[in-house]
Structures are given as C-alpha cells and as structure tokens.
Amino acid sequence: MSHPEEPAGHPASRIRIDRVILLGLLILLLFFLAGYHLLRKTANFSWPYITNSVLLSALLVTNALLVLTLVTLLIRNLIKVLVERRRGILGSRFRTKLVFSLLLLWFVPSGIIFYAALHMIQRSVDGWFNDPMDRLTEASQRIVGTYYDEAGQRGAAFAREVARRIESQGLLKPDGRPDSHDALGELLREYHLDLIALQGRTGPPYVVLDPHVPATGDLQEVPSEMMRAAFRGEPFAWTSEFRGGHLIRCGHPVRADPAGPVLAVVTVGTYIARDLARLARAVTQSNEDYRQIRAQKGLIKRVYVLVFALITLVVLFSVTWIGLYMARRITEPIQSLAEGTREISSGNLDYRVEVEAGDELGILVESFNRMTAELKAGKQTIERRNLELMERRRTIETLLQNLTTGVVSLDREGRVTTINRAALRLLALLPGPDPVGQLFPPLLPPTGRPVIEPLLAEVLSGTRGRAAREVDLAVGGRSSTLAVSATALKDDAGQLLGVILVLEDLTDLMRAQKIAAWREVARRLAHEIKNPLTPIQLSAERIRKKYAERSGDLDEIVEQGTAAIVREVAGLKNLVDEFSRFARLPAPNPVSTDLREVMDAALALYRGGATQVAILPTTEAGLPRVRVDPEQMKRVLVNLLDNAVEAMGGHGTVTVAASRDRETGAVRLEIADEGPGIRPEDRERLFVPYFSTKKSGTGLGLAIVHRIVSDHLGRIRVEDNQPRGARFVIELPADAA
C-alpha cells in the first residue's frame, strides 16, 4: 500500500547504480588483494621485476582508474543530490545538508592528514636516498670496481708483455699459430696468468688454461668486434662469466715486426674466483638496486600519492554514501508520511505507511497509521451519525410537512429557509413558486402583512424574543383566523440566527367559540328576557282575571299590574340598550399614548368618592408608549375599577400597576383587588357577553373590556391575587415607533 517516492529517480535505476557501486567496490577489493599478494611476493623488492616497472605501472594505472571512478561516482552523487534539491523533491534539502555537512566535517581533517601525508611521503622517499647512502654505495662499488680495474690493468700489461715476448722470441708461426705449447705454458706460469690464448686471423684460438681454474663451464668467445678491433691494432679488455667466477680477458695484437701487420691477437685472462665474483656481484647488485630505486623515486612517490588519494577518496566516497544512506533512512519515512498525508487529504483513509524504521521515525509512522485508523473510525462514526441525523431530519421534515400547524423558518434577513405544507396552505402560497430563499413579507396576503410584518420586525430587531398575534386573513374569498407566533432562533452565544413562525388556524375554533358564545348569549338573553316576562304575564293575567270578575279592587290591581309591566318592560328596554351599545362599540382609533396619562384620567374619576377604597397606581420608570385609543382604554380601566370597587364592598385597596414584560417586551397593566376573587370555573366564561357573577350586572362589561383589548392587539386574563382577590392582567404591544 505504501508508495515511497524514489529520491534517486526510478527504482530500477537506483538498483542499477547500487549494483555498479557494489561491483566497483568488489573490483577495488580484488585489486587491493592482488596488490597485497604481489607485494608479499616481492617483499625483497626484486629489481628485475621492479625495473620493468610492471608493478609500479600497474599500481599507478590501477590507482588512477580507481581514483577516476571514485571521483566520477562522487561528482555524480553530489550532482544528483543538487539536482534533486533544485527540483524540490521532498527530503532533498535535508539530504544535501547532511551530505555536505559530513563532507565538510570530513574534508578539513582529511585535508590536513592528506597534506601531512604528502609531505611525509616526500621526505621519507627522499630520506631513502641521502648522501651518506650514496657515498656508501659508491664506495663499495668503487672497491669492487678498483679490484676489477686493477685486474684488468694487470691483464692488459701482461697481454702487452706476452705479446712482446711472443714477438721477440718468435713463438708465432707465419699462420699465427703458436710455435710451442710449452712456451705459452711457461709464460702462463711466469706471469701467474690463468689463461693465455693466441688467436690467428684464421682458425680457432689456441688456448692454454691454468689447471687450477675450475674445469666446468664453457669459455665464451671474445666478442667478434673486439677481436676485429684487436686485429686492427687496438687492445681490448673484456669480462665474462666463467665457471661461476669472472674471467677478465685482455687482448693485444701480435706483430712480426713493430711496423708490420697484426698476425695474431694474444689474450691473457685473469680469473676472479667464484666466491669473490659472487661477492662482487652481490655488492654491485645491491648498488644497482639502490640506484634503480633512486631512479624510480618519482614513480614511487606518485604511487604513494595515488594510494593516499585513493584511500582519501574511498573515505570520501564512504562518507558520501553513508550520508546519502542516512539521509535516505530519514527522508524515506518522511516522504512516505507526506505521501500518506496526500492520500489522507484526498480521502483515502485506508492508506497505511509501511516503512521499517525502528527509531523515533518509526514511532512517528506508527502514530500516523494509528491516527489514520482513528480518522477512519471517526469518519465512519460521523457518517453513521450523519445518516441518523438525515433520518431524523427526514422524520422531522415529514412531521413538519404533515403538521396542521404552519411552520416557517426565516433567516436574519427575513428570507424563507423552510416552510411546511400547512404554512403554504394557510398563507395561500399553493400553487406557486418555491418560497424558500425569498423574502417572507411580500409572500404574505395583503390582509395579513400589516400584522405579521411588524411582528417579525419586533423579533428580528431583537426587541422581543417572542411575539404573537391573531390575524384575520381574507384570501380568495375565504376568511380565516390565524394565531401567529414568532420566536427568535438564537445560537449558544445568543446570536440571532432567524425566526421560527408558527401559524395556527383558529378559524374553526373561533367559529366554535362564537357559536358557543352566542348560544350562551342567547341563553342568557332568553333568561334575562324571560325573567321580566313572567311578572308581565302574571300582571296581565291578574288584570284580566280581576276584570273578568269585575273585582272592586280592579283599579288597584290594574295600577299595580301596569306598573309592574312598565317596570319590567323598562328593564327589557335597558337590556336591549346595553346590548345595542355592545354591538355598536366603535372601532378603535389608536395613537401613540403614554399609559400613565390614561391611568391618571381614569383614576381621576374616583378621587373624592364616597367609598373607602384606596386606589394605588404604580408605573415603572421608562415605560414604553403604547399604540391605543385613549378613550376606549380609559373605559377598560373604569370597567375593571368599577368591578374591583364593587367586589370589595366599598372597603380595601385596589392596585393599578403598569410595567414592561422583559421577556416579550409588551406593556403590562395589572388591576388587583382584595375582593373574594373569581372562581376557576367562572374564569373561562368571564369575558363572554351576558355572563355575570353579580346579581345586578348585565354581563356585558368584561365582554366590552375583552373586545377593546383584542381590538388593540392585546390580551387579557384573570389570575388570583395574593393574598386574596382577583388580578386582571392586560398585555399590550409596545409602540415600535
């Protein structure tokens, strides 16, 4: 699964390079072994071997080739590292730094050592060939040379003397052959010579040899050019190997007379015994060896220099290779990690880095793989939860879509983000384009916009967290009543995100409530009408009876009966007037009003009254203004105060308090008394027309109060007052202006 990047290029090429390096090192090793073997074999520096310079030349060429190879490899590696750095391959910068740092660390001490070694080689090699050594070898050679020279000079003198004796004694025949063997033998013994030979112009030489000379071995002939020179009158001296020793032969021409031609050449020989010759040869060989080494001094120095250069370059190459190896060991996991990061970022969480590293990088790789596994597990968990969330969201959407209550969510700009079918239906947006993303107020029906838009504005402006209204919509010839509730959507930091608008269709409920209310009204009205009808009927029947009886008290009865009828009819007329007044309640004319002024106007009616009821008004500082009809609102207050005073029987305290609801932003008006309070079962019907807990009440006062408050987009409810009594709470929207 791992795909580590190859910093050295293609993997195959790297393998090839490694093989070349391995092969080079193997060849290097073989060369070293061969050189060691040769040096072991030539430990005594056999100069016949050295003189041909085979070993030195081979070493030189070998070293030169190895140096060239190493330099090439080094330069190649360094160039490759630099090229990789230039290409921006991951890890190349680190590799370059490491390699060059190691090289720098190596270069300074190695350079010093190399420089010192060069000087040491120069001095050492020069020290081998110093003046005392030169003088010693020269002196020894001179001793040997002098001995041989003197032998040669003696031989030349004897040769000249023997030639003279041969000439003077006439020992030579005309053909150049000796006249008497004995005479030559006598000369041999007389001059203590080891050899006398007489060479005529033709034929083989006549040789007389000392019997003491060792008998084995062939006598080499004198070189012909020397012999020819001797026949031209030039003496010669020639040394040759003979029977393990040296034979120094000196030749001299022999003439019949001094001015005559050379008839023969006499050669006398002095034999250098085997031991002495061997000693002289050893001395000479040593001297030759020394001088040959001295002659090869430059070459030896160069070989040493190259060997040192080779060692230095081997170290340099090793350092470079180690640097590259170490860098690769470090950068390969990093490259693998980088590759892994790329894979992870592309979404492949199955990727695993498979690099064998036992150090901290190994821990890093392991941590990376663990992180990847955890990421994968986390991703799976998130995906599972996302699926669950999507499922839940689908469920919620299904629920939302199937709710009979309309739900609309808006963003901060008032654009629709979600809207369910019920809302579309209630707002008559079906059929039509998808409202999601559009501004909500323009989508509203004209009859609903004046109510709902301010409601949204209140919540979106942040003045209220929640607001609710009832709104009557007339869409497509159909009227409906909606309860619209707007709630601010806020995040955990309290930042406004939007609004949730809940639309509840109250049409049927309102209709049912109206029917129920009218039923109650009809029942009450029938009851109220029925009550006076009975006395009227009874009075009429009583009058008819008395009239029929021609009763004496007819006049009185008529008087009483008609009075009762008139009274009851007047009650009926009063009842009808009240009903008419309730029905004719004018539409409010709301203006921006300070509620305290309304309270003052209402309370002024009760100042100086006969009752012992104390009315205590309180108002909160900074109370916002409300948009109400002051006269109608004053009537509300008067109705409630009348009820409170009456309920307390003319004694007690009535509290009138105006404040602001912190949560909804509405203005709250509370009228609390200390009367008997309202029974719970009466509270629901309290604001229904013709419902009254008083014997003399018409049952229309609180209905009118409810109607006025509702016309001002407010709400009214009744609660228990503490410790006793009833509390009427009116909530009115604050004036946004």
Next chain:
Amino acid sequence: MKAVIAAAACLAAALSSIRAETPTLQDLTVVVEGEHYVASCRLNAGLTPEILEEIDAGLETTIGYRLQCLRIRHGLPDEMILKRRIRCTVRYDALTKQYTLTRRVDGEVQDTRVTHDAQAMRGFLTALHRLPLVRVADLAPDQEYYLRAKSDIGLVWRFYLIPWTLDTDWIRVPITPSGGGADHVAP
C-alpha cells in the same frame, strides 16, 4: 576572471616549458647505398638526466624509432610503402662497466655490442646510421616518395600524476627515385 587568466597563463607556461624540453629528431637523410636506400638520423636532447640515471642504475633502457616510407597520392591518403620500428636498448653492468647495446629492427636483433665507452653508448642510442630501407628498384621513378621518422623516448609526468609519452615530432624528407634526391654513397 583574473584568476582564470592567471591559471591559463601558468598552464601555458608549464606546457611550453615541457615543450621546450621535448627532444627532436634531426638530420634525417636518405641515401642510396648499393641497391638500397639507407636512412640516417640523429636524436637531439633525447637522453634526459632521468634516462641517463636509469641507464647508470642498470635499468634496461630503450629508445625507439619509427621510420615510414610513403608514396604521395594527391587527393588520397599517402600509400605506406615501408614501416620500420627500431628499438635501441642499453643495459649497463656496473661490475664490469660494460654497456651491452642491442638494436632490433622490427623485433629482430640486428646488432649487439659491448662497450665500456659511455660516448659510444650515447651514440648508439641517439643515432641511426645507414639503416637499409627499400630497394632502389622498388621505387617507381615517376612517383614521389618521402620518408618520415619520429622517436619514442619514454614517459614524462604532466601535472605530477599524468604519465605522458615523451617523443619527437614527425619529420620527413623526400625520396627521389632515379637518384635525384638521395645522395649516392659508395658501398
């Protein structure tokens, strides 16, 4: 830039100094001797102190000569008529103080001699005398021929570590058949 110029100048000076010590082949002559053309030449400054030291140390030392006889062909490479490779070798015996001199022509020993005379040794190594080349009859009279020669002396070191062949430049003399260009020498 100055450093580069200075280095180039030093290099040129070094090369020129090496060049100045380069031996030269001189006095190349071709004469008719009997039925043959024979060549002679002389190597100047061929025996460097290093070579003389090697000889004195008893190292076998060789100086080579290459002689080539060619026919001139206009517009074509010259035709090789004859090639001779001569190797003059000396080996000094410090005990007997004798120089053993050997001359090989094309690998075959042509001359061997022993001498005590260092001057004779030098002459043997640095001069070729009357070396037979081709028969007179073998050269067409209407053709142009020439002889060129050079000498291989040994090795020198350049830049301390680089072995370099020490040799002479080729020199050439014309060979005029019919006896016009070459001297006639009595056998």
